[in-house]
Amino acid sequence: MTLHRIQLALLVCVMLQIGSAFFSTQAHAQYKVSTSEIGVGIGGANYKGELAPEYRFLNNQPALTVFYRRDLTNTFTARGGIMLSHRIADDNTIGDDVQDLPLPDYRQAELRLSLAEVSLVMEYNFLDYYDLSQKVRISPYFFAGFAGLIYNKKLTTDNPSLPSLDKPFDTDLTVSVPFGVGIKYALSKHWNLGLEFGTRILFNDNMDFLSEADGKHVANPYDKDWYYYNGISLSYTFYRANCPPPYRRQPGILD
Structure with missing residues (x-):
């Protein structure tokens, strides 16, 4: 429960920071x-x-x-990405105290x-990572956004008294x-190294097929499913000079 509260508090904080970007007076064209x-990134x-x-x-599996990332200001960057993963979860191999x-x-x-995620997030950089005059460029960041998820699942059981838990692949x-x-x-x-840990909040409890079966309680109906990604990335930066608008002669009094 404590981890859940921390995650929600972090989400609120990040969304407030992202919202402030829309009221920033510094335009990207000024750079x-x-x-x-x-x-690309690999992780779990x-x-x-x-x-x-x-x-x-x-x-982790x-x-x-x-991903593709673009700077919007010296503080905010937008990022679109795709994440793919496959995993097997088993009641007998959870690896913590709840398995007993x-x-x-x-x-x-x-x-x-198996899951495939397409996401669009905003990153809030604590330091001016895009200032090339710095000898060492490094910055921690928060991120938050939205994602679409397609997932394929299959559930089986070794308990013969729960035949309804045997469910074929479903997308x-x-x-x-x-x-x-x-x-x-x-x-x-041009080259950047990244390290990231992220949480994904789902609005359903159906990622693992487990809810109710044959009138017998086999799941917690009050808890939603979550998934996470943590990993390391390597990226390549492209630079573009923002030329000033062309000079246009203003009409004078005698024109």
């Missing part, structure tokens, strides 16, 4: 140089739900991301889950709210 980046995707009620780093509780022992369930679409923290470090003028 002499604008930047955009393309990059983590699911938190009925089969894994608590976040554990060791439950491999994930791959590709009666409900997981009763379910004996296994989940196969669903939903939306989520990604937010989190990261840090950027410039390896050179």
Whole structure:
């Protein structure tokens, strides 16, 4: 419950910071140089739900991301990305204390889950990362935004008294709210290294198929599913000079 409150508080803080960007008086056109980046990342995707009620780093499964980032001001950057992952979650291999509780022992369930996420987020940079005059360019950042998620799932059970838990592969679409923290470090003028941890809030409890079955309580109906991504990235920066508007002669008194 404490982690949940911290995550929600962080989300509110980030959204307030992003909202302030719309009232900024500094226009992007004032910069002499604008930047955009393309990059890839590798890391782990983590699911938190009925089969894994608590976040554990060791439950991460491999994930791959590709993204495009563009600076809007010296503080804000916009980023669009795609994240792909596949994982298997099992009541017998959760890896924490909950695996010995009666409900997981009763379910004996296994989940196969593949997901693809398309996201658009805003990043708030604490330092002026895009100032090329700095000898060392580094900045921590917050990010928040929206994402569309398509996921494919299959649920099986070893408990013969719960035949309704055996469900074939099914594909669903939903939306989520990604937010989190990261840090950027410039390896050179063009190459950047990044490290990020992010949480995704879902608005349903259906990522793992577990809700109610045959009138028997097999899940917590009051808790939503979550998923996470944490990883490292490498990106390449493109620079573009912002030329001033062309000079136009103003008409004089004698014109």
